[in-house]
Amino acid sequence: MRKSKIRFLIFLDLVCTILSCNQYRHMQRISSNASCIQKFKPDFSHVVYRTSVDVIGKHISGILVVKHMSDSSTRMVFTNEMGFSYFDFGFPPDSGFKVYQIVPQMNKEGLIRTLRKDFELLLFRNMENSKYYALTDSGLIYHAFPQAEGVNYYITGSNCLQLVKMQRASTKKPVMEAFIYGGSPGIAPDSISMRHFNISHFSITLKQITTPAAQ
Amino acid sequence: MFKSISLVSFLFCFLFSVAQYQGYTLLNHPETFKKSFTQATATTESIKSDFKQEKSLSMLSENINSTGKFWYRKNDKIRMEYIQPYSYIMILNGGKIFTKEGQKENKISANSNKVFQQVNRILIDCVGGSMLDNPDFQSHIFENSGTYLVELIPIAKNLKELYKNINILIDKKDYTATAIEMFELSGDKTIIRFQNKVLNAQIKDSVFNIP
Numbered sequence: 001m002r003k004s005k006i007r008f009l010i011f012l013d014l015v016c017t018i019l020s021c022n023q024y025r026h027m028q029r030i031s032s033n034a035s036c037i038q039k040f041k042p043d044f045s046h047v048v049y050r051t052s053v054d055v056i057g058k059h060i061s062g063i064l065v066v067k068h069m070s071d072s073s074t075r076m077v078f079t080n081e082m083g084f085s086y087f088d089f090g091f092p093p094d095s096g097f098k099v100y101q102i103v104p105q106m107n108k109e110g111l112i113r114t115l116r117k118d119f120e121l122l123l124f125r126n127m128e129n130s131k132y133y134a135l136t137d138s139g140l141i142y143h144a145f146p147q148a149e150g151v152n153y154y155i156t157g158s159n160c161l162q163l164v165k166m167q168r169a170s171t172k173k174p175v176m177e178a179f180i181y182g183g184s185p186g187i188a189p190d191s192i193s194m195r196h197f198n199i200s201h202f203s204i205t206l207k208q209i210t211t212p213a214a215q
Numbered sequence: 216m217f218k219s220i221s222l223v224s225f226l227f228c229f230l231f232s233v234a235q236y237q238g239y240t241l242l243n244h245p246e247t248f249k250k251s252f253t254q255a256t257a258t259t260e261s262i263k264s265d266f267k268q269e270k271s272l273s274m275l276s277e278n279i280n281s282t283g284k285f286w287y288r289k290n291d292k293i294r295m296e297y298i299q300p301y302s303y304i305m306i307l308n309g310g311k312i313f314t315k316e317g318q319k320e321n322k323i324s325a326n327s328n329k330v331f332q333q334v335n336r337i338l339i340d341c342v343g344g345s346m347l348d349n350p351d352f353q354s355h356i357f358e359n360s361g362t363y364l365v366e367l368i369p370i371a372k373n374l375k376e377l378y379k380n381i382n383i384l385i386d387k388k389d390y391t392a393t394a395i396e397m398f399e400l401s402g403d404k405t406i407i408r409f410q411n412k413v414l415n416a417q418i419k420d421s422v423f424n425i426p
Contacts, residue, residue: 002233033231048279050301052316061303061316067275075275081303081316082295083270083279083397083405084334101401104376209300 022172024135027142032134037143037154040163041124042180044074047188048205051078056200062086064206066188074123075100079166089116091123118176118194118204121152121168138163150175173197182208219375228391239357239364248356248363249347255390256344262287262391264412265398266295273402285409287342292423308426313425322425333374339369341383341395361387389414 041150045068062080069075072093078086088100097116106112120126127145135142136158143154153167153174168176175198182190188208196202242248261287270279275385283297297303304315310334311325324325333351347354351374354403369375382396391412397405 052319059316059319059321061314061319063270063279063301065272065275065277065279069275077272077275077277079270079272079279079403081281081297081301081305082407083402083403085272085401088272088401090273101399104373150321202252209275 023174024142024169024172027135027137030134030136030141032141032143032160034129034132034143034145036160037163037184038124039152039158042122042183042189043186044068044123044188048209050193050209051207052205053203055202060086063209076119087115089119091119091125095126114196114199117147117150117168117214120147121166121176121178122180122194123193124154126152142167148199236357236364236366238359240359241364242358242363243357245356248358252344252347252363252385252390258415259344259391260289260415261418262409262412262414263416263418264343264352264409265411267408268405269295269408271403273404286418286422287339288418288423290343291339293338293342294422302373303333306423307339308425310424320426333371334354337381338395341381341392346383362393363387 035194038182044066047066049066051062051063051064060080062078065075065077065079067075074091076087078088080086085101085103086106087102090098090100092098097120099112102112110209114170126147129144133144135144139158141156141158141160143153143156145152150168150170155164155167156162157164163180166178166180167174176194176196178192178194180189180192189206190208192204192206194204249376264284266283266284266285270281271277272279280303281297282299283295285296286292286294291307291309293305293307294408295305298416302317304313306313309332310324314321336349337346337350340349344353346365346367349367351369351371353370354368355366357364365383365385367381367383369378369380377399379398379400381398383392384394384396385391386393391414392409394406394408399405
């Protein structure tokens with residue numbers, strides 16, 4: 001009798017935890033248009049960012065080059081200040097992902113998967129209209145695009161005139177939040193910040209720079 | 216007969232395994248160079264210079280250029296201060312590496328990480344002139360009218376995963392490095408060119424201080 005009571009209490013606790021952890025559960029579904037956020041898609045045709053990465057007390061800095069290639073793919077190359085390349089990622093036109101090069105120290109499946117998902121959110125990829133739905137909360141619209149794992153949210157004001165932030169989420173709560181600053185159609189964002197919630201102190205900051213011409 | 220074929224094959228393989236650089240010829244007897252180089256670097260206590268760095272991303276047809284100031288003091292102290300297009304300071308002092316990016320400071324013990332230790336040693340060896348003694352590399356020396364080209368091919372496994380080869384261009388006039396060229400396996404390369412060099416300049420200790 002006592003055992004079954006304990007089991008019931010554990011079950012009740014688990015249910016409460018699950019319900020309270022779901023940060024999207026209380027939001028209301030609304031009808032909205034997936035295409036309204038396309039105007040916020042950053043122009044990454046050719047941009048160079050000063051980049052800082054902080055993860056679990058470690059700091060890495062360098063240069064991230066993002067370039068739209070002639071085959072319509074997007075390449076991202078991250079090097080340190082002295083020119084040594086950390087990674088070279090390719091995002092083909094519609095979907096998919098290719099690691100062209102990565103240093104052995106960063107060649108970890110989990111890290112590559114995380115970076116891929118982070119960059120896919122920034123690049124407005126995997127946005128299937130057939131899976132699209134929208135939620136609303138506190139005057140914001142959460143434009144939701146379910147992914148193979150989790151959901152990508154593009155969060156706008158109620159009239160879809162301003163992109164407030166972007167989130168990569170599990171089915172219950174955000175795992176990463178990204179903000180873009182500056183930029184407009186045809187101009188890349190001035191800066192971008194990304195912050196992870198499930199990995200302690202994992203943040204990425206990008207600030208656009210102009211490199212001088214070779215002499 | 217078998218011995219002759221083997222010898223010819225060996226010579227053929229050797230000649231074609233050594234890279235060729237346009238305008239340069241391979242030194243068949245590098246001992247003379249090594250002797251002069253060792254004598255010249257022995258008298259160089261410090262170097263102060265400007266530098267220009269060019270990173271070429273081959274697949275992206277993209278160059279990232281940066282400029283800055285460089286300081287070296289015998290035997291193991293280097294400071295590289297990037298000024299354009301970003302501010303970044305790197306100090307190598309003894310077994311420690313210090314970096315500063317904006318307000319963000321980072322200290323790494325090169326001794327705690329073998330790759331850092333090796334990359335650290337490459338820079339110091341290239342500037343300080345001890346690269347020919349580095350057991351992590353196999354070296355070949357080429358020359359043209361004004362320059363020696365020291366080609367370093369990694370032997371150490373972890374460096375082989377990072378670099379195809381590293382070349383150091385040495386001015387025949389004063390035996391100092393005028394450029395370091397780092398070739399990665401991906402085809403990307405980084406060239407650091409040293410300009411306005413001042414040898415044996417007075418450099419304050421604080422330049423190499425790691426806070």
